[in-house]
Amino acid sequence: MWKSGRGQLSLPLAVVALGAVLGAGVLAIASAPEGAQVAIWWPAGGIGVALLALTPRRWWWWLVPGVLVMTAAANLIEDRPLDLAVWLAVANASEAVVAATFLCWRRQGPPELAGLDAFVRLVVAAVLGGVTMAMIAAAGISALTDGSFVASVRSLALSHAASTLVVLPIVMAPRIHRRRRLVWELPVQLVALAAVTTVVFASGQDRSLEFLALPFLIWAALRFDVAILAWELAAFSVVVILASSQGRGPFGFDLERGQLSPLGLGAVLQAFVVVTTLMALPLAIGIEQNRRLLSRLSGSEKLTSATLDTTAALILVTDLYGEVVRVNDATTALTGYAEADLVGKDIWDMPFAPPGSTGYPAGLPVEVDAQASRETDLIPAGGGRLRVMWNTSYVLDERERPTYLVITGTDLTAERTAAGLTRHLLEAAVTTAMIGIDPRGLVTLFNTGAVNLLGYDAQDRVGTSFIDLLDPEEVERRCHGETGEAAFQQLVAEIGSAGVTKPRDWSWIASDGRRHTVSMTLSIAADTFAARIGYLCVGRDVTEARASQEMLIAALEKERLSVQRMKDLDEAKNEFVSTVSHELRTPVTSIVGYTEMLEDGSLVEPAPEQLPLLASIARNGQRLILLCDDLLTLSGIDSGAARWERNAVDLSTILAGAEDALRAQLAGRDLEVVVMAADEPIPVVGDRVQLERALTNLLSNAIKFTEDGGRIEVSARIQDGEACLTVSDTGIGVPVDEQDGLFERFFRSSTAQERAIQGTGLGLSIVAAIVATHGGRIDVRSAHLEGTTFTIRLPLARG
Template identity: 55%
Template sequence: MSMSGRGPISWPWALVLLAAVFAADVAAVVLAPDGPTATWWPGSGISIALLVLASRRSWWWLVPAIAAVTVAANLAGDRPVDLAFWYAVANAVEALVVAWFLRRHDDRRPTLATLDDFVGLVMGALLGGLVMAALAATGIALLDDGSMLASFRSVFVSHSASTLVILPLAMAPARRLPRSTAWEVGVQATALAAVTLLVFWPGQTLTTEFLPLPLLVWAAIRFGTFVVAVELFVFAVTVTFMSAAGNGPFGFDYERGAVDAFGMGAVVQAYILAAALMSLPLAIGVEQRRRLLDRTTASERLFRHNFTESVVGMLLMRSSGPHLLEITDMNDAAARLLGPPAETVGRGLGDLLDTSEPLDLVATRILTGTLEGWRAQVGVRGRPETRVNVAVSLIATRPEPMFAAQLLDVTTEHEARRRLEAAERLTSATLDTTNALIIVCDLYGEVVRTNRATTAISGFPEEAILGSEVWELPFMPPGSSGYPTGLPEDVHAQISRETGLITSSGERRQVLWNASYVCDDRDRALNIVLTGIDLTGERTAAGLNRHLLEAAMTTALIGIDPRGRITVFNTGAVNLLGYDAQDTVGTSFIDLLDPDQVAARCPGETPEECFARLVAGVETDRETPARDWTWLGSDGRRHTISMTLSMAADTVAARLGYLCVGRDVTEARASQELLVAALEKERVAVDRLRQLDTAKSEFVSTVSHELRTPVSSIVGYTEMLQDGSVDEPTPTQRRLLGSIERSGRRLIALCEDLLTLAGLDAGATNWDRAHVDLAELVTSAEEAIRPLLSGRELTVTFDAPGPVVVLGDRRQLDRVLINLLSNAVKFTEDGGRVECRVQRSGDDALLVVTDNGVGIPEEEQSGLFQRFFRSSTAQQRAIPGTGLGLSIVAATVAAHGGRIEVRSAHLEGTTFAVRLPLARLAGVRTG
């Protein structure tokens, strides 16, 4: 982590702060008067700031490091060894105590966001000063090296002031100042510096030390806590150094002997303490007031937004004039219900709503406290079809009673309720006309409703069934346990069961029962519905199944008993294999299969074991996956059959055997083999085409190499002829030579593009890998495209606010930017605009080039990055180009691990956005 943000600082920053502690302590010792203590000790404030900024887990090495740095600073200032070690330990203890005090509640970095935070800072500064003063005085007494009282006073004031001045730099939240106040900050800072220097200038003895304080107050009122903390620190350093040099009113008192050195130091630090105690809380209070005002303004905007944009009609009303509920404001939803504001504002709510109770009476009851609020469903005058739910409540009594009303259009719900009631009547009629038994029970099994078919089929009247338990229905056969037994655990599932039914006349019938739940809109079970279908008549048609099996069909249906013997052999199987159905019944099913294939798939197994393997898993999976087997016909012919096996069971899941379903796929498999062979030929053709493409790329690369050398010679000799090295050319010759040179350079550029693309295709990107600042590339690109703007009337802007570092090849990335910018200039007409900006976007660097030129039709953008692509717009306008630039850009960006995006439309401009991963730099955040 870096020092930015709210996380702990990294160890490089910690070392920087330790170095600052050393430098500050050395300076304090050098400026100290002739005595055991210094009148100013900024190292303590920096040490405390270091511990406050660091994680608690790193204190174990930071505290000893602070002590070691303090020892080194004291020894560097020629302090006695014993006194240097004592002060070092005391300084480390002080830093640890204050840091623990400020972070005693949690491990987060303390801030100066509220006055309570400032009180904590002041208490911490005083606590640190007392601890350090007590330890210093104790050390002076033990070492017999000075006055305890003078040392206590000087150390207490200097260390308290150091903490209170330096620590806010680490705690004060930074805030971006508006641009409109930038000049004011400069004026105020200049005035503060000038007044401070004037007051503490050498030879200045007037007691004018109060003059800088109003300027600090100015900063506290206008610029926030962080600016005040910075100015206070600079002010404290300036006052301390100039006073120590004997300048200003405090230095004058010391020079003329009014106070000694320690007294003068204590007075200076007390003066700095007073400035801090005056400016910092004022800045915090102003900052709190600003945040509170922002929140209040945001709340007011939110209220107005919610009021205006609410889908519920909202009214504001006051109690004045002839109406107790006079409308003063309304939102759009209310206007759609009651009418436009021009016609409704100023009228009473009772004039617009059709209520059974006068609304003025309702308002009176609310005002007297006999009614807290009023809700009702009412109509709207002039719109009899509209129904509205209205709620009226009192929101304020002073300076005058104010009411709020919420209106919700429930016309649709009202109509839906009416339709639901009609649907209920239709449902009842449907149940009574359905030719199936329908019994509705509660969740305890008690019958609460039946239909007419139940009485018609069972013969028992509805009165004999209602109120009965489902397991005690009068038409249940003896020994039955309910219809059906058990209920599904899932409320969306249903179970089925076929049982007998004995009618009131003693006739026995077969009924298939389905049981399911009726749930509400929250999936909570409300009732149980039993639906019974009379299957008696269907059972008389059982012989149709045999007829179906004997009918002519192309699918083989073979019934098999649990031992693997054939029990049913349908006509489809007879037609397929040629066997007689009667001859196959009782034979083993395995005998129908090719013996060689059976031996290969079931080696060393008997026919019974092989059949057991075939039907393994049928009971759990209900059906085996389709698999090809070879069946032998009666004439010895082999048939490829796609075969599945499923279990046949009765209504109580007792296994009766298996059903084999087979389809002849001999011709289909032969077609598949032909298709596989064709696909193999196609694969070989594709490989050949790929080889041809590689040869083509090598040919282009070779031709480009061979072409570039003679063209370069032509361009060189042309330049020699142009500059008169051989003979001075005539104007006509010079024009022709210029044409030759331009054409030659265009051929060289085309060769370079072809070689670059060939290298990218071959994966030969032997580029430099270094840290490249895209902001610097933008600056160089601005100069590179300047010749393209000669004679053009284009507005070209560049925005690269800070370093944006990526890892890549500077020359190739510069080429990407130049290609995009040159395209933007080339495809933008005079009077147009071209913008280029570089910024960070998360973990990516974002390079954007935007123009308002001719654009690219959307239907052509899919081929934008293909080689030699030329848009129809460019062709129509005869804009020169090879169509290789964007393909090189896309390939280069991809080679750098990035991506490129385009947004354009015909005659609406074009935006290219290149995203590249940011480089990771040690100790620097890249996002």
């Protein structure tokens, strides 16, 4: 009903327990052997102790009288005298108060039977309660009846102590833990115990076989929980006492033969119950305590293993003789050696120890509660070298005696490397000044670069004001008249969210009074938790750079003026060429016109010897007109004054027109000209006249630079989404190293000059300008004496 021992009874359960006191008392008296003055067993006593132990003290004022009343009622129901019933009820109530008070001393409820100390408390409480009840009840029995005081004390003490020892473990036992073996083993054990008990305490069985049940109770103590054993002990005790009181079994046989009196039988039975309980119950408690301890140790071991294996530091555990008994995962990961390579070996024989090392890495602590620390190198299995900080300390037992040694190692390689790199950078920065400053503006670090720049001794500058290094007039002007620490606070106030100021030029004053222009930044120096611990000033001497910049700016300004003058000259040249070309074209046109009139005899019939002269004048005049047209075209392109049309043009239709225009140049020449027109239209957007001019210039060059017997091909096609116009010849070609200047004005190849081929060198530059104006490009493929191929590529017109 109240099986827990881990909480107090509710009011309804307390009332039910009072009823159980009455019922158990009636049953005990009714089962007493004939002629017995008292019951040989009194379970109501144990129930009364449990009732008070499991209820609050503030309830005892009515529970104690309740126990007294219920016990008296049980005695009266069985026709005992009123005075004796009351006397026995007082004794039972006193027993319950004494035993419950001892059990619950300085605690809420009885202790849990999880340890032998709780069992000892239970035994003492049972003895105290039994003795208290026996002394009071025996006095009443001897006073009111003719019963023996000594015999009553012996019987009642054992009876009530046994009752408490049997009933109380049921409520004090720990909670049952469900185990798989209970599914089959517990029923087997219960059946075996019941069978043996039935055989031993059967009617007519007179052999002393009562010990046969003990192995099965020991079985329960070894294999099951304390609570299960407590119930089995209670049930076994009830069966033994009831059977024996009815004359069954070895104890009942002795009673029937008269070898035992009823009081003697009670004493023997209670002694048997007490001895059985004292044998089985401590064993079960010890095993339960051991089970819990092992579970706790297993949990602690798992926790320790998880802690060790998740710790980034190296951890090695050795015994007091130096043999390694445990390593964590970090040790195997950092050293590269498996656990099997380390465990079982002496600590001074570790494979990762540097050559020549002996003993513990950090030595041994001087005192058992102290530590030993030291930095050493570590050689991993994969090679290289790590820097490790080792700490050695003892593990002490509960008596403060050392049992193990724990060696922890922290990898400081990255930290030492970073520190060394920082130190190296500070010392190696011979041209960059790095100055550490505390929050008050005092210098804490003055590196080699600052010493080389300003000429101060580093130790002399530490502790002085950083502001003293700057030009005071410049500081006062830029810091709104502030000086000293207030001026420094103005400087650090410019540090932005990025933690650094923008580079700014300042005048620094050296030890010899010279001024240096320094590009300076200030940044925040913070610790791991972002607490500001100071500032770092980084300065670079830019005195020469700023002077060079000023010189460069002056040179650039001169260059800009020169470029502007050249641009002006170029514009004047273009204007001059345009003007001269206009002015020159008019008289040349007149000369050519009059020459043609003289040639055809419109004025007078020329003499035969004059005709070659007139033809020469006309030919050279035409050359001058073409030159003027070329110059005017280039001048218009340069000045942007040329206005070309933007119409749809079929590129394939301009081939025939170009061939007709050059027919005069082909007169008297032995050249094969092949025109390959496209089968489909080649639409482009542009100025038809200018495109024809570009093609004419290319064909003119091909005729001019191709010797008789050569071949000229002209083709138009669509290729790779572009309109392509190609002019190819087998002429003298252009040397590869001269092709970079092919489209420059007045360019003449060395081959053309050697062969004295006439030309102005403007044709290809005009072609390139026309193609560029149309958004296209021109490619050339040529070599000396290997012919030339020009390809004009123009974007196709969109449909």
